[in-house]
Structures are given as structure tokens and as C-alpha cells.
Amino acid sequence: MTLFNLTDLASTLPRNARLIGLDPGSKIIGIALSDVGRRLATPYGAMKRGKLAEAAATILDIARKEGAAALIIGLPLSMDGSIGPAAQAARDWAHAIARETGLPVAMMDERLSSAAVNRALIEADVTRAKRAGRVDAAAASYMLQGALDLLNEPRPEE
Incomplete structure (x- = not known):
């Protein structure tokens, strides 16, 4: 399966289908989930990055x-x-996951998502130990929210 442009992907989705956001790090993959209206992203969890087939099955x-x-x-x-x-x-990895899962995939710029999430957690006075367990899913949520915001921007009439 090929990678989609974000707006092209959205046009292929069934109504009320959620999106999964994935932030693949070298050791951990952060996971986030959209609501059915595709307006709000929330952290879902994280999984260890291991074999592709295992990650695909979990996803x-x-x-x-x-x-x-x-x-x-x-x-x-x-x-x-x-x-x-x-x-x-x-x-x-995105190409491989698309192939293994059969799910359509789009990619979203996630520069500084982990840094932004870490900064927010520090400002919220979350301890380093608690931040370590939350940052991956929160970074995936931050990235997915950016994608949802782009998808929900008003488009000029063509």
C-alpha cells in the first residue's frame, strides 16, 4: 500500500472512522487516537518498537x-x-506498516512534538519519572492533533 497525501487520505475514509496517530521512535512507538468526528486527538498508549509483524498486529x-x-x-x-x-x-517504516497492516497511511511533520510535550509536562510540574511514561503517547497525540487541525481547516471553494 502506498502513502497518501493527508487530504487525499481523508477523502477515502468512511464517515465516523477514527485515525490512529503513531510516533515511531527508536525504542518506543507512541500511539494516539482521534475521536469519530476527527476533531480531537488523545493519547492512547505506547508500545516497544520490536519486530514489524508484532507492531502491525498490535496496530x-x-x-x-x-x-x-x-x-x-x-x-x-x-x-x-x-x-x-x-x-x-x-x-x-511507514511503507512497511502500510504493507503489513493493509491500512492507508499518511505522514505528518512532527518536528519538535516531543520537545513541545516535554515542555508542557515540565510546566505542569510532572516529575521526570512520570514524564518518561507519558511523552511518547502525548507526542503522538500532539502530531495527530496537528493533522486533524489541517484536515478541518476551511477550504476555499474551487
């Missing part, structure tokens, strides 16, 4: 359980917007 289980029809995967572009090694690795 498919979540999709079935929660009524999700597509994946939005974080793309860690370089600060200048270029595709560096981390972004290329995320793209390769």
Missing part, C-alpha cells in the same frame, strides 16, 4: 477495537524541512 488490533480506518505517522523532518536519516527511516 491492527487497536484499529479493529477502536474503529480506526487509517494511520497518521509522524515524519521527523530536519529543522530546515529536509528529509534526513530519521525522516527516511520513518518513511521506510
Whole structure:
């Protein structure tokens, strides 16, 4: 399965289908879920990054359980917007997950999502130990919310 442009992906989705946001790190994959109206993202959890087949099975289980029809995967572009090694690795993983799950996938720029989430948790006086367990899912939620906001922007009439 190929990767979709975000707006093209949205046009293929069934009504009331949720989206799963994934923030694939080197050790942990943060998971977020949209509401059925695709307006609000919430942290869902995290899983250890292991074998692709195991990750795909977990993602498919979540999709079935929660009524999700597509994946939005974080793309860690370089600060200048270029595709560096981390972004290329995320793209390769996104292609592989799309192939393994059969779910449509779009990618979303996630520059600084973990930093923004860490900053917010620090400002909320969350301890370092508690932040460690929450940042991955929260970063996935932050990234997914950005995608939802883009999808819900008013479009000029063509």
C-alpha cells in the first residue's frame, strides 16, 4: 500500500472512522487516537518498537477495537524541512506498516512534538519519572492533533 497525501487520505475514509496517530521512535512507538468526528486527538498508549509483524498486529488490533480506518505517522523532518536519516527511516517504516497492516497511511511533520510535550509536562510540574511514561503517547497525540487541525481547516471553494 502506498502513502497518501493527508487530504487525499481523508477523502477515502468512511464517515465516523477514527485515525490512529503513531510516533515511531527508536525504542518506543507512541500511539494516539482521534475521536469519530476527527476533531480531537488523545493519547492512547505506547508500545516497544520490536519486530514489524508484532507492531502491525498490535496496530491492527487497536484499529479493529477502536474503529480506526487509517494511520497518521509522524515524519521527523530536519529543522530546515529536509528529509534526513530519521525522516527516511520513518518513511521506510511507514511503507512497511502500510504493507503489513493493509491500512492507508499518511505522514505528518512532527518536528519538535516531543520537545513541545516535554515542555508542557515540565510546566505542569510532572516529575521526570512520570514524564518518561507519558511523552511518547502525548507526542503522538500532539502530531495527530496537528493533522486533524489541517484536515478541518476551511477550504476555499474551487
